[in-house]
Amino acid sequence: MKTQVGIIGAGPAGLLVARILQLNGIDSVILERRTRAYVLERVRAGVLESGTVDTLRTYGMGERLNREGIPMRSMQLCWDRQKADISLDDGTGRHLTTYGQQKIVEDLILQREADGLPIVFEADVSRLDGIEDAPRIHYRHNGEDKVLECQFIAGCDGYHGVSRRHIPGSDEHVFLTEYPFAWLGILAEAAPLAARRGFAHSTRGLAVASARSASVGRLYLQVEPDADPNAMSDQQIWDELDIRMDDGTAAQLNRGPIIERSVARLRGYVCEKMRHGRLAIAGDAAHIVPPSGGKGLNLAVGDARIMAEAIRRLLTTNDTTLLDSYSEMCLRRIWPTVHWACSMCEALHIFPGQTSFQTRMQYQTLNHWGNTEIGQQRLRKAQLGLPYEI
Ligand code: APR
Known part of the structure; x- marks a missing residue:
């Protein structure tokens, strides 16, 4: 051919x-x-x-x-039982x-x-x-x-x-850099809530809640690099997501059937x-x-x-x-x-053997991106992406 x-x-x-x-x-x-x-x-x-x-x-x-x-x-960042909702509006639409x-x-x-x-x-x-x-x-x-x-x-x-x-x-x-953890990703037939979205830092490990559509959620948990995607029950996954996404309010994720699971190394x-x-x-x-x-x-x-x-x-x-x-x-x-x-990645995950000092350093990074003007600008610019040359 x-x-x-x-x-x-x-x-x-x-x-x-x-x-x-x-x-x-x-x-x-x-x-x-x-x-x-x-x-x-x-x-x-x-x-x-x-x-x-x-x-x-x-x-x-x-x-x-x-x-x-x-x-x-x-975009929402959550850490240490608090949350920042960062506008992505950079004035360009x-x-x-x-x-x-x-x-x-x-x-x-x-x-x-x-x-x-x-x-x-x-x-x-x-x-x-x-x-x-x-x-x-x-x-x-x-x-x-x-x-x-x-x-x-x-x-x-x-x-x-x-x-x-x-x-x-x-x-x-x-x-190359290989991180000593993986993500358990799930797709769930559970309408994502606008108030419960974004990246969460928790001392138990990262959690992420995002939407795939108005009725399907895509959520992640930090797990061990060789974790079995089927090791946790649906309820254990939802409980863990809610614990890790605690932003100091009583809000909880919408739950529903998990229709897909996979584990990916970072x-x-x-x-x-x-x-x-x-x-x-x-x-x-x-x-x-x-x-x-x-x-x-x-x-x-x-x-x-x-x-x-x-x-x-x-x-x-x-x-x-x-x-x-x-x-x-x-x-x-x-x-x-x-x-x-x-x-x-480095600000949001718990590394093996991580000290509480290192956790406090991560809080500072998240606070910078979440609550300072210069940090929010950095996050906004990076999230919206670089311009094309061609
Ligand atoms: N012969 C033919 N096809 C191959 C071979 C091969 N030897 N090896 C790999 N492929 C195919 C894979 O089956 C796959 O469908 O190449 C395709 C590569 O597609 P992606 O992995 O989706 O890569 P890319 O198109 O670069 O897209 C990058 O994928 O991993 C995500 O987050 C990543 O969103 C990004 C996107």
């Missing part, structure tokens, strides 16, 4: 690169290891920066988002939007299918070659070994994908070498942020915009200038965002 751009991975990064290329008249084939049903059902992030919303609208993916996205104009990544992925897949464009599910990519001049993607599909020949490879295959290791010397450009990871020859990587293939801050999806969208434009210039006018500065341009958004997500 032949195409102009071979895209590995049908996550938000790969699907968005494909969509932008399509609207610029460039053909692509997406190869995705998982089944269609798995990709459509996978529950992930759900907080969109306004830049992400604008990007999706620009590329014709705003219809359901405009209808179902829930504006989020403030920007705000965050609650809209599950799952829906973005579904919108993009359904649109691509309606346009009659190829996504090959259950296509497991094993290796790449010719990335200097004539790229080839080797994959297995329906029990057969196949090859996709293309002019450029977009490696959008997530943290465990194969693309990154085909960038020569990429290991030497990797920066890490910060950046591969600074994001391109070699006719291969570039985007999204989780290049970086992972701890979920505190809700930045992973937004970073993937930022990379996808630059990658698609760099590929367009290469394939239409043979101009490699943007491609040559792809890593640097992406990293100007990635590092400050990773820094913010890690700062949130």
Whole structure:
């Protein structure tokens, strides 16, 4: 099989690169290891920066988002039995939007299918070659070994994908921190309450309450790194969430059936070498942020915009200038965002062996973000996200 751009991975990064290329008249084939049903059902992030919303609208993916996205104009931090409700209004009209990544992925897949464009599910990519001049993607599909020949490879295959290791010397450009805890994430059929939302620091560990829709809540508890997602009963989870989210009032979370549970390790990871020859990587293939801050999806969208434009210039006018500065341009958004997500992570979790002095230091950080003008500005700026250069 032949195409102009071979895209590995049908996550938000790969699907968005494909969509932008399509609207610029460039053909692509997406190869995705998982089944269609798995990709459509996978529950992930759900907080969109306004830049992400604008990007999706620009590329014709705003219809359901405009209808179902829930504006989020403030953010709550809770610690030491107190709460701060920080306005995200920076005078520009920007705000965050609650809209599950799952829906973005579904919108993009359904649109691509309606346009009659190829996504090959259950296509497991094993290796790449010719990335200097004539790229080839080797994959297995329906029990057969196949090859996709293309002019450029977009490696959008997530943290465990194969693309990154085909960038020569990429290991030497990797920066990693692993946190000694994980998040137990639940989806619950329980209408989220505006008064019981946000991030909570508790001496028992972090808790987070957020909305996925008007009737479905997405909530998290800090747990041990290797915790069993089924170790706690529904009632134990709700009790623990209420204890950790205590803000000094008697308010409690709305409870309801838990319909999904998963445990995810927290890490910060950046591969600074994001391109070699006719291969570039985007999204989780290049970086992972701890979920505190809700930045992973937004970073993937930022990379996808630059990658698609760099590929367009290469394939239409043979101009490699943007491609040559792809890593640097992406990293100007990635590092400050990773820094913010890690700062949130370090202020909100209880670390093994943490002293009460260290807990008091965390309270000071939270008080700074929650109750001082300069701290609120910092939080607002970081949460709303950095501007795009492209
Ligand atoms: N062959 C084909 N497909 C692969 C391979 C492979 N060898 N390896 C991985 N994939 C696929 C995965 O199955 C997955 O569907 O690549 C896709 C990568 O998608 P995501 O993990 O969603 O990554 P990305 O598109 O970068 O989106 C980043 O995902 O993890 C969240 O919070 C993160 O919201 C952020 C977003």
